[in-house]
Amino acid sequence: MTEFIPPGTRFHVLPLPFPMKRGGALHGARVAYETWGELDAARDNAILIVTGLSPDAHAAANEGDTEPGWWEAMLGPGKPIDTNRWFVVCVNSLGSCKGSSGPASIDPATGDLYRLDFPELSIEDVAEAAFGVVRGLGIERLACVIGNSMGGMTALALLLRHPGAARAHINISGSAQALPFSIAIRSLQREAIRLDPNWNGGRYNDDTYPESGMRMARKLGVITYRSALEWDGRFGRVRLESDRPDEDPFGLEFQVESYLEGHARRFVRRFDPNCYLYLSRSMDWFDLAEYGNGDVMAGLAKVRVDKALAIGVSTDILFPLQQQQQIADGLRAGGADARFLPLDSPQGHDAFLVDFARFGPAIGDFLAGL
Amino acid sequence: MTEFIPPGTRFHVLPLPFPMKRGGALHGARVAYETWGELDAARDNAILIVTGLSPDAHAAANEGDTEPGWWEAMLGPGKPIDTNRWFVVCVNSLGSCKGSSGPASIDPATGDLYRLDFPELSIEDVAEAAFGVVRGLGIERLACVIGNSMGGMTALALLLRHPGAARAHINISGSAQALPFSIAIRSLQREAIRLDPNWNGGRYNDDTYPESGMRMARKLGVITYRSALEWDGRFGRVRLESDRPDEDPFGLEFQVESYLEGHARRFVRRFDPNCYLYLSRSMDWFDLAEYGNGDVMAGLAKVRVDKALAIGVSTDILFPLQQQQQIADGLRAGGADARFLPLDSPQGHDAFLVDFARFGPAIGDFLAGL
Numbered sequence: 001m002t003e004f005i006p007p008g009t010r011f012h013v014l015p016l017p018f019p020m021k022r023g024g025a026l027h028g029a030r031v032a033y034e035t036w037g038e039l040d041a042a043r044d045n046a047i048l049i050v051t052g053l054s055p056d057a058h059a060a061a062n063e064g065d066t067e068p069g070w071w072e073a074m075l076g077p078g079k080p081i082d083t084n085r086w087f088v089v090c091v092n093s094l095g096s097c098k099g100s101s102g103p104a105s106i107d108p109a110t111g112d113l114y115r116l117d118f119p120e121l122s123i124e125d126v127a128e129a130a131f132g133v134v135r136g137l138g139i140e141r142l143a144c145v146i147g148n149s150m151g152g153m154t155a156l157a158l159l160l161r162h163p164g165a166a167r168a169h170i171n172i173s174g175s176a177q178a179l180p181f182s183i184a185i186r187s188l189q190r191e192a193i194r195l196d197p198n199w200n201g202g203r204y205n206d207d208t209y210p211e212s213g214m215r216m217a218r219k220l221g222v223i224t225y226r227s228a229l230e231w232d233g234r235f236g237r238v239r240l241e242s243d244r245p246d247e248d249p250f251g252l253e254f255q256v257e258s259y260l261e262g263h264a265r266r267f268v269r270r271f272d273p274n275c276y277l278y279l280s281r282s283m284d285w286f287d288l289a290e291y292g293n294g295d296v297m298a299g300l301a302k303v304r305v306d307k308a309l310a311i312g313v314s315t316d317i318l319f320p321l322q323q324q325q326q327i328a329d330g331l332r333a334g335g336a337d338a339r340f341l342p343l344d345s346p347q348g349h350d351a352f353l354v355d356f357a358r359f360g361p362a363i364g365d366f367l368a369g370l
Numbered sequence: 371m372t373e374f375i376p377p378g379t380r381f382h383v384l385p386l387p388f389p390m391k392r393g394g395a396l397h398g399a400r401v402a403y404e405t406w407g408e409l410d411a412a413r414d415n416a417i418l419i420v421t422g423l424s425p426d427a428h429a430a431a432n433e434g435d436t437e438p439g440w441w442e443a444m445l446g447p448g449k450p451i452d453t454n455r456w457f458v459v460c461v462n463s464l465g466s467c468k469g470s471s472g473p474a475s476i477d478p479a480t481g482d483l484y485r486l487d488f489p490e491l492s493i494e495d496v497a498e499a500a501f502g503v504v505r506g507l508g509i510e511r512l513a514c515v516i517g518n519s520m521g522g523m524t525a526l527a528l529l530l531r532h533p534g535a536a537r538a539h540i541n542i543s544g545s546a547q548a549l550p551f552s553i554a555i556r557s558l559q560r561e562a563i564r565l566d567p568n569w570n571g572g573r574y575n576d577d578t579y580p581e582s583g584m585r586m587a588r589k590l591g592v593i594t595y596r597s598a599l600e601w602d603g604r605f606g607r608v609r610l611e612s613d614r615p616d617e618d619p620f621g622l623e624f625q626v627e628s629y630l631e632g633h634a635r636r637f638v639r640r641f642d643p644n645c646y647l648y649l650s651r652s653m654d655w656f657d658l659a660e661y662g663n664g665d666v667m668a669g670l671a672k673v674r675v676d677k678a679l680a681i682g683v684s685t686d687i688l689f690p691l692q693q694q695q696q697i698a699d700g701l702r703a704g705g706a707d708a709r710f711l712p713l714d715s716p717q718g719h720d721a722f723l724v725d726f727a728r729f730g731p732a733i734g735d736f737l738a739g740l
Contacts, residue, residue: 116619180605180626181598187627188589190620192562195582212565219558220590228551228690235550237657249486250560250647254654256550257557277620284624287607317687320598 004270005099006056008034008064009092012133014101024119028108031129032092032099033057034064036075037083039137046139047081047367048166049090050130050158052149053279054271056098059090073356080356080364081146089137093154094129095121095278103202103274116202121278123150123286127157131165142166143370146363148352149173149319150279153286156303156327160291163304168370169331170363171310172352175323176330177287177296182318185224186280192216193273202274210273215264217276222263227315227348231256288330300330308338309366311359316349374640375469376426378404378434379462382503384471394489398478401499402462402469403427404434406445407453409507416509417451417737418536419460420500420528422519423649424641426468429460443726450726450734451516459507463524464499465491465648473572473644486572491648493520493656497527501535512536513740516733518722519543519689520649523656526673526697530661533674538740539701540733541680542722545693546700547657547666552688555594556650562586563643572644580643585634587646592633597685597718601626658700670700678708679736681729686719 009032017025034057039046049059049071060069060076075081081088095118097104103118110117134142145166147155152174159165175182196213198204235256252258292298308331312324321342328340343358345351352359379402387395404427409416419429419441430445431438445451451458465488467474473488480487504512515536517525522544529535545552566583568574605626622628662668678701682694691712698710713728715721722729 120619177607179598179607180601180624181593183607183624184589184593184601184626184630187622187624187630188586188593191589192586194620195586197567216558216562216565216586219554219561223551223554223558228549228687231550231554237547237549237553237659249490250564250651252557254550254553254557256554260554260557281620289607317598 003097003099003104003272004056005032006034006058006065006067008062009057009099010034010064011099012136014129014132018129020119021122021124022120026101026119029094029101029129030099031094031101031133033133034059034062034090036060036062036088037086039087039139043139044141044143045085046087046089046134046137046142048130048134048142048145049088050126050145050147050151050154051090051093052151053276053283054267056096057090057092059088070353074360074363080360081367082364086143086367089133091130091133093126093150093279095126095275095282097272097275100129102272103278104272115274118274118278121282123153123282124157124161126282127154127161130154131158131162134165144168144170144367146170147172147174149349150283152319152327153283156288156300157286159303159305160288160299166305168307168366169305169309170366171308171324171327172359173312173316173319173324173349174310174327175286175319176300176327177289178284179323183284185220185318186284189217189220190277190280192220193277199273204273209269211268214268214271214273214276218264218267219260222260224318225348225350227317227346229315230346230348233346235259296326297330297333300327301334303331303334303336305331305336307370308336309341309362310338311341311343311352311362313343313345313348313351315346316351318349373467373469373474373642374426375402376404376428376435376437378432379427379469380404380434381469382506384499384502388499390489391492391494392490396471396489399464399471399499400469401464401471401503403503404429404432404460406430406432406458407456409457409509413509414511414513415455416457416459416504416507416512418500418504418512418515419458420496420515420517420521420524421460421463422521423646423653424637425462426466427460427462429458440723444730444733450730451737452734456513456737459503461500461503463496463520463649465496465645465652467642467645470499472642473648474642485644488644488648491652493523493652494527494531496652497524497531500524501528501532504535514538514540514737516540517542517544519719520653522689522697523653526658526670527656529673529675530658530669536675538677538736539675539679540736541678541694541697542729543682543686543689543694543719544680544697545656545689546670546697547659548654549693553654555590555688556654559587559590560647560650562590563647569643574643579639581638584638584641584643584646588634588637589630592630594688595718595720597687597716599685600716600718603716605629666696667700667703670697671704673701673704673706675701675706677740678706679711679732680708681711681713681722681732683713683715683718683721685716686721688719
């Protein structure tokens, strides 16, 4: 399986060995990242962005890659994350296939792909790798670390393990521990991939890519990333214009089915299935209660940060609002000036990728106040 | 594929031909049902129960089958649906594999299984078949028709097409039209079955039952039938006692995964995959707006019933609360004394099967007031 690396990607090579939380180590592993803006002389205007499961480091256009990025509306000169003021680093997660080392990378020890020989991946490993990039850029203390979705977990792990690593934190639709509904969804996504005969215990290639499993996983993902409310207004019961072909009696009929199909088509063969399995499982494992003697609030209270904003969305069924409330409460218990901001976006978990009318001011105002 | 018929099942043979809404007709089709209590001399104490997608007609123990049924706590002498007073009929849906004719039945024209040659099934056909049983039992007017989930659709279709068929109606976690979130979920369940190579265009047999697809479909069903809130309290992040076996690195680890696995195991090979596809699709197609010039409220207002209760559950993500509110509002617009009763059960869409503390009094009080 090929990796999918945007053209402007830069790389940070991790120290070797790079020990992994659950055992094993990486040798000569790299982390992909991109930057925007200029690091000032005091090196204190840096913002780190850690991402959800699938994005690459190309959050927005920059000199190395002028194509729009996945957070184009949020990041740039004069935008909510204003690159006239901030030096912004976005990191591709360790374990991904968008430039950072992961199951789809070459294992230098063998010259073959890691596949399932990649060590077990935890959110803490993703956080350590991202922190390696920050240190590699000569940044002693971040102005802010911003984490979306899985990145919200990554950011908390980074802050917990590196007290003082950042002055401020924005946690967007994140969670301090995986809960059973989201575990169940991810477990089913992984099962869909593993059941695809082409997956073959991770030993597929481009000709035998487990497309069916990845399509199922992605469709289930999209269903849980958005909301029923949004879809009622957007699709209702509108049917596709063409009739179902006779040869496929259970084929696509409604617009919402075609929407899912389109999302799946754009995703499969652009993401490595083994990397998907590793990153998905790392989220299930994440639990800040490990750092609080079994109490997630105690774990959160060990995070040291001056100021924090936890943003959630009322229609999010995957990382429900109570989890962002918990993050704000826990960080406050740890001494942070932490605020919980629930938003009424109709777009569910993915709202931060689309609802810039709500997320733009929320993020922009917080950063302006730093 | 075999059918799965409880021992006490009785059968009503539908008139031939039995025309199907979307075209075609059945010849010599039968509908499975069971009864409880005694029909009084005036024949006006009859209650019809129409079910969700998967149940058989064995809602509770009776003389023909003393095993507990799927609504055992709700139905019997002195229970909320009190069989000392009511004569209760529960019908297995047309298109199912629990005794009523469906894709897993023998096509009398060929002597082979119908499979995908069964005509396209609509909720209206399920309703007409159930109504055939009622008429066959010599019941001119039902005291009440109770429909759960898909059965809530069936009940509305029956009442709309047969004005005066029942004096009262209880709609439980039902819907007057399928909306895109539930369509998306069902579409994905059907895709999982169709993607299983064993499905083979519907031409499987016991040795080649599409077990993987049915397991996926069932697990996704169970995820959407319950609620995150319930699972947080019930499973939390508790792990299975045994460690994951080394040979299956992405196998079951959390209790919630094992719970889903158990549900799937109990379901597969006990439900026919083609029947599942037919019934699932019939729900997507259901839309009372067809009877109201494109307006679902106008369709509902054409239903003639004296008294109605629409019960919904706040944690239901599949048939959300607004849909039961809509049913009550629409029936009221049609002249019914209709009440909407939202319940705070944590168990989501399936609450009516387990939360008898809330559902028992709600149903019992309504019936006692008739």
